[in-house]
Amino acid sequence: MSNISIYTDKLRESGLRPTRQRLKICEVLFSPEKTFHFTINDLTKIIENKLSEKISLATVYNTIHAFKNKGYLKEISINSDKSYFDTNVTEHHHFFDEDTNELIDCNNDDIDSVNIKKNITGKKIKSVEVLIKVASDNQNQN
Amino acid sequence: MSNISIYTDKLRESGLRPTRQRLKICEVLFSPEKTFHFTINDLTKIIENKLSEKISLATVYNTIHAFKNKGYLKEISINSDKSYFDTNVTEHHHFFDEDTNELIDCNNDDIDSVNIKKNITGKKIKSVEVLIKVASDNQNQN
DNA sequence: TCAACAGTTTAGAATTGTTTTAATGTAAAT
DNA sequence: ATTTACATTAAAACAATTCTAAACTGTTGA
Ligand SMILES: [Mn+2]
Ligand SMILES: [Mn+2]
Ligand SMILES: [Zn+2]
Ligand SMILES: [Zn+2]
Numbered sequence: 001m002s003n004i005s006i007y008t009d010k011l012r013e014s015g016l017r018p019t020r021q022r023l024k025i026c027e028v029l030f031s032p033e034k035t036f037h038f039t040i041n042d043l044t045k046i047i048e049n050k051l052s053e054k055i056s057l058a059t060v061y062n063t064i065h066a067f068k069n070k071g072y073l074k075e076i077s078i079n080s081d082k083s084y085f086d087t088n089v090t091e092h093h094h095f096f097d098e099d100t101n102e103l104i105d106c107n108n109d110d111i112d113s114v115n116i117k118k119n120i121t122g123k124k125i126k127s128v129e130v131l132i133k134v135a136s137d138n139q140n141q142n
Numbered sequence: 143m144s145n146i147s148i149y150t151d152k153l154r155e156s157g158l159r160p161t162r163q164r165l166k167i168c169e170v171l172f173s174p175e176k177t178f179h180f181t182i183n184d185l186t187k188i189i190e191n192k193l194s195e196k197i198s199l200a201t202v203y204n205t206i207h208a209f210k211n212k213g214y215l216k217e218i219s220i221n222s223d224k225s226y227f228d229t230n231v232t233e234h235h236h237f238f239d240e241d242t243n244e245l246i247d248c249n250n251d252d253i254d255s256v257n258i259k260k261n262i263t264g265k266k267i268k269s270v271e272v273l274i275k276v277a278s279d280n281q282n283q284n
Numbered sequence: 285t286c287a288a289c290a291g292t293t294t295a296g297a298a299t300t301g302t303t304t305t306a307a308t309g310t311a312a313a314t
Numbered sequence: 315a316t317t318t319a320c321a322t323t324a325a326a327a328c329a330a331t332t333c334t335a336a337a338c339t340g341t342t343g344a
Contacts, residue, residue, distance in 0.1 A: 017340080019292065040330080056294045061331070075221075080301080082330060083222040095262055110260035114272055118252035120237055123276035130256055130272050134265035159311060161321065182301080198323045203302070222330080224301060 003031060014066040021047075021055050025063050029073070035088035037076070037103040040064065043085075076103065078131070093130040106132070145173060156208040163189075163197050167205050171215070177230035179218070179245040182206065185227075218245065220273070235272040248274070 007026035008018040016022060028046050038046075044060050064085060067073040074086040078096050084103055093106035114128050149168035150160040158164060170188050180188075186202050206227060209215040216228040220238050226245055235248035256270050 017291065019339085021293075054294090058295085058332080058334095059293060062292090077219045077221050079217075080219050080222050080225045095265075097262065097265060098268065099265075104262065106258075106260060110258065112257040112259075114256060115254040116248075116252065116274060117254075118248060120239065120246065120276050122278060123237075123239060123241075124279050126240065126275040126277050128272065128274050130270060132258060132270050133268040134262050135268050136264060137266050159320065161310080163322075196323090198321095200303080200305095200324085201322060204321085 003027070006030070010067070010070075010072055014070040014072065016063065016066050021051075021059050022063050024051050024055070025060065029067070029087055032087075035086065035105070037084050037086050039082050039084055041082075078103070091127055091129065093132070095132045095134055098133055098135040106130070145169070148172070152209070152212075152214055156212040156214065158205065158208050163193075163201050164205050166193050166197070167202065171209070171229055174229075177228065177247070179226050179228050181224050181226055183224075220245070233269055233271065235274070237274045237276055240275055240277040248272070 003026075004023065007023050007030065010026060010030070011018045011022055024047050025043070028043065028050065040057070040060055043064070044055060044057060047055050047060070064073060068075055068085070071089060074089050076084040076086055076094065078084060078101075086103075088105060092108060093111050095104040095106060096102070097104065111130060114130065116125070116128065119125070145168075146165065149165050149172065152168060152172070153160045153164055166189050167185070170185065170192065182199070182202055185206070186197060186199060189197050189202070206215060210217055210227070213231060216231050218226040218228055218236065220226055220243075228245075230247060234250060235253050237246040237248060238244070239246065253272060256272060258267070258270065261267070
């Protein structure tokens with residue numbers, strides 16, 4: 001499939017030139033039908049498999065940050081160990097499975113929209129997100 | 143005030159002996175009327191001011207983790223830079239001010255309780271928390 | 285055509301928050 | 315008192331992320 005022009009557009013929109021490495025990142029991120037969650041390490045490994053060649057961590061970080069700033073990716077903080085990124089850039093909620101450290105999207109019709117009665121003077125709400133931590137029954141609570 | 147026996151109890155309950163350093167940590171954490179949010183660095187500085195003496199980071203980390211495991215503190219992840227801790231251990235929601243990097247508690251009557259219609263098979267819900275990111279109007283969205 | 289430029293890749297170094305280590309010190313139990 | 319277990323500490327190790335600077339690549343325009 002010739003998604004390549006889509007990828008070059010996204011890169012240019014993000015202020016980046018389309019290069020071999022960056023196009024491969026795009027392929028991994030934007031060709032799957034389903035959105036997904038990943039860490040920088042996940043992504044780097046996937047790319048090195050597909051590319052059969054090393055890619056520099058600096059390139060991955062740079063590209064991911066540019067996409068995040070442009071709004072083509074979201075960053076999700078679960079614990080402070082490492083960052084998770086999300087190719088689903090719509091505002092949505094998450095389950096986090098503490099047994100497997102896995103993030104699971106929550107469809108908007110799985111949660112009633114959150115009704116906030118308070119506001120901070122002089123501040124605008126930028127996002128409202130719910131995080132539901134789950135674990136198998138016989139598990140020590142976090 | 144003689145909160146000291148309260149502090150020693152909390153320490154013992156957490157599996158720790160009461161020492162000068164740990165009692166000072168307790169005083170900073172548990173004597174204020176209002177709950178508050180802090181980072182390890184915040185806390186260490188406060189303690190060193192009150193104590194007029196250095197305290198080892200390792201001691202602070204150990205004590206804070208023991209309290210967290212016992213449920214006397216909560217850990218909150220906002221971004222992956224650093225951990226925030228909360229002396230308010232009830233389940234509650236937060237505003238996060240992106241301009242100042244400040245956490246603000248959300249009273250339970252400021253948000254309708256979140257209604258979750260989906261569940262993950264074999265998993266129990268451990269917590270449900272809402273994070274509302276805010277910023278001053280003329281601000282670039284995260 | 286090809287030199288000059290702007291932006292890119294990369295390995296490795298630096299930085300930051302956190303955890304571990306191991307030597308020394310202190311509280312508690314006997 | 316003596317012994318034991320646990321604490322404190324500075325410093326080292328660690329892991330995620332960011333920065334650096336040298337080599338590289340694609341583009342531009344003389
Ligand atoms: Mn961050
Ligand atoms: Mn870190
Ligand atoms: Zn998601
Ligand atoms: Zn709070």
